Amino acid sequence: MTESRAFVESFALAPTASGELDGLRFAVKDLIDIGGHKTSCGNFSWRDTHPAAASNAVCVDQLLSSGAQFVGKTVTDELAFSLLGENHFYGTPLNPKAPDRVPGGSSSGSASAVACGLADFALGTDTGGSVRVPASNCGIFGIRPTHGIVSVAGVNPLAPTFDTVGILAKDAEVLAKAAAVLLACRVPERLEVDRVHLLHDAFVISDVETTDALVPLTDALRELFPGRVVSTSLQEMVGDYGGEPFQEWYETYCTLQWAEIRSCLGSWIEDANPDLGPRTRMNFELTRNLDRREIAPAHQRREELSERMNSFLGPGALLCMPTAPAVAPLKGSLGIDRRKCRYHSRALSLTSVAGIARLPQVSVPSAHVSRAPVGMSLLAGRGMDGFLLAAVRFLAAEKAVLASQR
Template structure:
């Protein structure tokens, strides 16, 4: 049975001790579970006390949890998720803001804020969490952790609360690459056959130009080191070259993914909010105001555009190629600083322009903790083609692991 022991500094909602189901490749490792993923005997909060109190306790673990227990890992707790996982900043009015271990005066990033805090503050070796618009990658970047969003639907989402099914994935945050690699392989159930070595690193120039100049400088230094150490060619590429049209990267977000995400959120969570009228946090209420006003019919063309972007981007990928870009365009904002619409947009708009690239193309992406800017961590991301997850893990190991 769960033993409630809230500890916002480590993102903990419930302390648990779920023993491994058997021995396996994750023997000796401990993990936490984001609180939008079911654990048997626990109510899943979805980052909202109102949701938690309206739901029965889960009878079964989410299948992805059992995969990790079956690979030898031990589950030690449930951790904070941002309200309805609809946030990238990690500040929770309901459960407290988890501590960013590498930058304690700054936000941890969301919506997997508790996952990042539980790993960064030493509670667990890795955390099982989810990503739609950047909810694994952004906390990984801002907290100096390894994070992987896999290809869409590579991992079972049975027992994961419905969010944005055309975008949402289950993935992992970890303190070391070898832990990330082992946990992801246990979830992917992929082939053990060899994959090609990476021969080209394409730097997504549009994403680089969106980033703050100090982040751009650190990306350049990191790629110079990788090229020198590995001999792998580093080449620039623009979004317009990838999709074969005069389009900017922000089209992925503004003319594609944003409308798809909003329409699906209306259907999965919005219906419940409208029916049950729960108490909502201030920040979420502002965001949900846009969801409530959203015109589904007007967005249909943009939703169709997502499918075209998916096909165009993946047709561009070669089997030995990774695309690289800063995971986030800037360091973590100071806690409490996202208190005006201008501040929120200054953080969200450029961040989601970058995170939408892998989201709309359903790509596997790994954020590596390789950059330090003004004393704060920033991730450097590597992405590969859809369903090239094992190649990406092997490539990152060869390049920087």
């Protein structure tokens, strides 16, 4: 447990009732309240300027009363504002599948705890990829649910129109069980898939090694859903917005995310003058320098893109793309300015599709590149979380995806 560096505090909380999650152990990102304990949000100044939580976050109580046992609070990137998993104060949780590489963030400790076998599943949060990217990096399963379904009461906000509570899990069965409770959804036994869209532009912007490594999975999809797998471009889905593919999505996402982060956390930063890591300090500078007249047009673009994408995806459609554009970066290899980092802008381009269109997305462990895991993602229409989880469970049962046992 110490070796994993996944935990901020480890202690047990017994289930408050018996239920569907009997016998399962879960960990919780230290951005989500556990009653009687401080929520540090990955930053010492935050921890020292806020009181202990009076009660558990709503999502934690849902799990405890369904039979699951809490085992500890896990490391998060500072204020959840990173995709890397390198915390200036709390260190870098172990990626056991690739110890020289980052676990991914911001739900770094939750991914590490599950990948190390210290929990069966863990709660994370996902604003711009913070569950999906660490799931991909650590070779486990991770869901970002449809926005707004899971309560964020007792979860520190970052950018509310994108913030979600998600789950990292060791296998598809545990993922479906935990998600059924957390999302209060049914995961149907019978699966009817009309169409699987391989998102052409997403494969193009990813590293060729990643794209190549995912060929066996796309081949398996063609075998499992004969005649229903097609390659589709963003332009076919939502029309032509000019510029490079993803440019509209990425820029719209950044504008809205930065605007919301400034509104949610700016007052504390100005008032408390907190000690921030160098990367976090630079990130917050970006949010402060945004021209806020860009917010209204970005909102307009968001709603247009969201409406078109959701109209395109019928109830039986899946969308498939690499979760991240590359294998996890080597530890300490990336600079501190996210705008100059091609890994970062490509990762956010991919993750912004679910973010902007409010879609559910599951990353499944799918292949290896340089002996490190890479994940493939399946997405479905807004509110189709149960259908998506059934599809993931089906792929796992058919051995189309990798098992994520240690």
